[in-house]
Amino acid sequence: MIRALYPGTFDPMHNGHIDIAQRAAAIFDEVIIGVYDAPPKKLLFNTDERVELVSTALAHLTNCSIVAFTGLTVECARAVGARVIVRGLRNVADFEFESQIGLANRQMAPDVELCCLLSSTEYIYLSSTIVKEVAGLDGEISQWVHPSIAQAMRRRLAENGTVSSADTLSGKKNVTKTRGKLTHHG
Numbered sequence: 001m002i003r004a005l006y007p008g009t010f011d012p013m014h015n016g017h018i019d020i021a022q023r024a025a026a027i028f029d030e031v032i033i034g035v036y037d038a039p040p041k042k043l044l045f046n047t048d049e050r051v052e053l054v055s056t057a058l059a060h061l062t063n064c065s066i067v068a069f070t071g072l073t074v075e076c077a078r079a080v081g082a083r084v085i086v087r088g089l090r091n092v093a094d095f096e097f098e099s100q101i102g103l104a105n106r107q108m109a110p111d112v113e114l115c116c117l118l119s120s121t122e123y124i125y126l127s128s129t130i131v132k133e134v135a136g137l138d139g140e141i142s143q144w145v146h147p148s149i150a151q152a153m154r155r156r157l158a159e160n161g162t163v164s165s166a167d168t169l170s171g172k173k174n175v176t177k178t179r180g181k182l183t184h185h186g
């Protein structure tokens with residue numbers, strides 16, 4: 001019986017993440033999705049919300065379960081009895097990052113193996129940042145995320161008012177905040 005841990009921030013989980021989780025679930029007997037608690041990033045959803053959204057998006061995977069974790073990923077892997085850490089690779093930047101962290105993890109925990117799955121071509125450009133940026137500019141995101149996540153994002157962005165212009169992909173100064181909504185002036 002091989003159990004794998006697929007760790008990430010998942011803020012929010014998108015279809016690229018779901019694709020990796022599904023493919024991991026087809027390889028390993030059990031896959032635990034590790035939702036990282038309090039990463040050093042600005043988050044749209046808190047840990048409980050991200051766990052809830054992941055569990056809705058992956059409800060169809062019977063050999064998948066979800067845990068929140070903090071601290072070292074290898075410690076989480078050991079704690080849940082996972083022999084393998086699964087990560088997704090979109091590009092060379094992901095490879096450089098994952099190989100560095102993966103080698104450090106191997107030093108700390110030689111008993112835990114790393115398994116990187118290449119992104120499917122249709123999701124290679126997709127990131128949580130892009131989904132948040134487009135949603136924050138009132139763009140359509142239903143093609144990228146589970147319907148319950150699209151709904152939760154719309155609700156959260158309405159509550160928050162907007163994303164900050166400093167964080168936008170466009171990086172343009174002509175992004176202004178009007179009555180709590182982002183208005184992008186072409």
Ligand code: ADP
Pocket residue numbers: 007008009010011016017020039086087088089090094118119120123124125126127128
């Ligand atoms: P982290 O902060 O740990 O990178 P993310 O939620 O951004 O958390 O990503 C979790 C994992 O999913 C990482 O291994 C990342 O490379 C992978 N991933 C992210 N987007 C995609 C995608 N479009 N296709 C495949 N894997 C992806």
